[in-house]
Every structure is written in structure tokens, then in C-alpha cells.
Amino acid sequence: MVALDPGAPAIEAAIADRCDLLVTHHPFFFTPLKKITSADETGRLALRAVKNDLAIISLHTNYDIASGGVNDLLAGRLGLSDCQPLKITGAAEYLKLVVFVPKGHEEALLKALSPSMVNLGNYRDCSFQADGVGRFTPLQGANPFVGSVGRPQRQEEGRLEVLIAKQKLAAAVSALKGAHPYEEPAFDIYPVLNQGEVRGLGRIGVLAEPMSAAAFALQVKQALAASGVRLVGNPERAVKKIALCGGSGASLLHEAARKGADVLVTGDVKYHEAREAEALGLALVDAGHFATEWPMVHGLAAALVKALEARKYQTEVVAYQGEREPFSFF
Structure with missing residues (x-):
């Protein structure tokens, strides 16, 4: 369920509708809590959500900027x-990640890197590939994927180039090493001057x-x-x-x-x-x-439906209809 505020009406509606997750714009906690107790309204709502297995994600300034x-x-x-x-x-900072992978393993590596790759407009999973030959000689103690210790090896490889967000570099390198068949994968990281999305x-x-x-x-x-x-x-x-x-x-x-x-x-x-x-x-x-923030309810619900369908998830998204302006005008 998507709502503007994580107040009692939205939480009760989400529980009644058997939702697993309530996504709101305003945060549940505006200040750090030292305790959660039923003696105050915030604590009562938190306990109510927990006891009904209702998770709550609040977006706030992230969604103002996004x-x-x-x-x-x-x-x-x-x-x-x-x-x-x-x-x-701020503006997104990009890096070019170049990795060399033996033929036949390109798709698995690109799949692993996908979460860290930058979308180019309305296009995702953007990469470039060129074919070449890699050379190496395994030394004593090596456990080569191809070739044998002490013998020079020539291997047909693909050069993959992807653009990644700078803040996702560590995750990208970890994913690369986890998916690459080589014991010591060869890769390069280049700074680029491409202007990222301005936020x-x-x-x-x-x-x-x-x-x-x-x-x-x-x-x-x-x-x-x-x-x-x-x-x-x-x-x-x-x-x-x-x-x-x-x-x-x-x-x-x-x-x-x-x-x-x-x-x-x-x-x-x-x-x-x-x-x-x-x-x-x-x-x-x-x-x-x-009034100036309420459009996010239907807007975010529609965006979530589109994103979930694109990823083949069978997830129901409900836009909460029960919120009202707290002020009355006379």
C-alpha cells in the first residue's frame, strides 16, 4: 500500500487489506527513539505494525529530490x-568498468553487474563488447580456470564495458569477482566526464x-x-x-x-x-x-506497478484513498 502519512488510518487500512508493506512519503519516526512503548501514539502504531507483520518504508527527502x-x-x-x-x-558521478572474460561467460557476468549499471535514459543493462585474445602464464600455486601452471596460455576473451554509479563501485567489484570464472579476473576502472543526472x-x-x-x-x-x-x-x-x-x-x-x-x-x-x-x-x-504532496500516492503506486511488472514480480500495489487534508476552510 502507498500512502502519504504512516498514521493510524493508513496502518489500519494496510492491515485490513493484508498488506505486507506500507510505503509512505513522510517518515514514521521524525526523531530517534530511545524506546518503543504503548504509552505513546508512535509506539502504539509501531507495535501494531510489528504484531501484524507490516513493514513500513518511508521515502521523504529522497523522493522530493528523485x-x-x-x-x-x-x-x-x-x-x-x-x-x-x-x-x-548534487549530480550522479559515473565510472567506466572494463572487464575481460572468457568466451561464453559474458551473459552471466553482465547479469551480476546489472544492479550497479547506469540506466541511459529509458534504457537499462547498457554495455559494449569487443572480442580479443588474453595472454597469461599461471605461476606456482595458481589454480587456473584454463591452462596449466608454468605454460603460457592464449585465451579468446570478450572485453565488456559498462557504466556504473560511483557509489556502487564496491558492490560492482564484489559482484564481478563473484561471477567471474577466473581466479584473478582482469578489470580496469576509469573516471569519466559524462554528466550524470542532476538532482x-x-x-x-x-x-x-x-x-x-x-x-x-x-x-x-x-x-x-x-x-x-x-x-x-x-x-x-x-x-x-x-x-x-x-x-x-x-x-x-x-x-x-x-x-x-x-x-x-x-x-x-x-x-x-x-x-x-x-x-x-x-x-x-x-x-x-x-495538497502539494498528495499526488505522490497515485504517482508512486503507478511507478511501482510498472517497475514490478517489468521485473516479472506478481505484486499487488494499492493506493490508499482514505487520507484527507487536516485543515478545514471556512
Whole structure:
């Protein structure tokens, strides 16, 4: 089951639906626990989940930053195009791993390396192979896969090249050594200058056509099914370049203004932040924490269904329907 919050309603719904796993955006524990006890609500919920074999995975900032995550889903709801991260937090670093393997063992090695390999856009398991001849002489104490001790050996081999994420290097080398038939596999690791995926908080993009701030605020309300939104700035000003951050994103005011946004869409805007936006000449649309993050429920559920089907897993994914905005508007 996928939900926004790991509260009692979602946990009870997951248990009633006999789910094994509840995936949420907000974390179950915001601060480290020194004890788990039924004397408080968090402890009661944790014990309730444990006793019913319900695992809970919470994504939070990882899913804010991730491609296809909260902010991309929000941008899609608002009809933005040409979206980029609003505040860059990092970029993926890549390495080229080259390994030499005897003929007939290439597929097994590539399968072992697959979890560490970089996707190129919508393509996975990308590699290059060239044929050649390897030469070596096994020394005393060696246990060669081919050839014999003391005799020079020529072996037809394939040269495999794959791109891997730098943080997965140790896992890739371990997988390589585990799957390679040679006692001492030969491999090279090269740094590359390829620009990896840029990651960051929020998004900034453009509307198809400019519109008034008031009309855009109404469009946000309707697109997110929000009970109400708050607008800071002149309702008549034209807006086209839109910055956004699901949840609490007012800390990105200056970044949005610096990048030329006409308006920032977010939630949890405070009074002095509104005044700061006015001073910067930046309009604000406060659609609330819940409304700006709730699209993740259906978005993540759909993404999980697609990913699980691609891997041939027979797993049912349920989007929890019972969550509501905690605030009422009068």
C-alpha cells in the first residue's frame, strides 16, 4: 500500500487489506527513539505494525529530490514543461568498468553487474563488447580456470564495458569477482566526464501560455483538488515561469527569485516569508502541505506497478484513498 502519512488510518487500512508493506512519503519516526512503548501514539502504531507483520518504508527527502518524485508529479499536475531542479543538491558521478572474460561467460557476468549499471535514459543493462585474445602464464600455486601452471596460455576473451554509479563501485567489484570464472579476473576502472543526472529540491519550469497570478492560483487549486489556496502578490500580474516545491518549500524563495521565477508554489508559508516574497517581487501560491504532496500516492503506486511488472514480480500495489487534508476552510 502507498500512502502519504504512516498514521493510524493508513496502518489500519494496510492491515485490513493484508498488506505486507506500507510505503509512505513522510517518515514514521521524525526523531530517534530511545524506546518503543504503548504509552505513546508512535509506539502504539509501531507495535501494531510489528504484531501484524507490516513493514513500513518511508521515502521523504529522497523522493522530493528523485526524478519522477514528488516535485515532478506536482509539476505534471500543474502543466509545466522544461522542468529542472530548482536547487541543485548534487549530480550522479559515473565510472567506466572494463572487464575481460572468457568466451561464453559474458551473459552471466553482465547479469551480476546489472544492479550497479547506469540506466541511459529509458534504457537499462547498457554495455559494449569487443572480442580479443588474453595472454597469461599461471605461476606456482595458481589454480587456473584454463591452462596449466608454468605454460603460457592464449585465451579468446570478450572485453565488456559498462557504466556504473560511483557509489556502487564496491558492490560492482564484489559482484564481478563473484561471477567471474577466473581466479584473478582482469578489470580496469576509469573516471569519466559524462554528466550524470542532476538532482535537487523543487522544480522550475514554464506554462504553455502566460496567465494572471489569480487565474494560475485557481488552476493550482483545481489541479490539486485543494480546499483553498493563498496568493501573495498582485493578482493581475502575468506569470509564466513557475517554481515549485511540494510540502514546505518557502526556504527556496531566494533560489526561485534568482532563477527568474514569477511565482513559487508550495505550502506552509509563514507571514514573514510572505513579506520577504513581496520584497523580492516574487508571487507565492500556498496550496498547503497536504495538497502539494498528495499526488505522490497515485504517482508512486503507478511507478511501482510498472517497475514490478517489468521485473516479472506478481505484486499487488494499492493506493490508499482514505487520507484527507487536516485543515478545514471556512
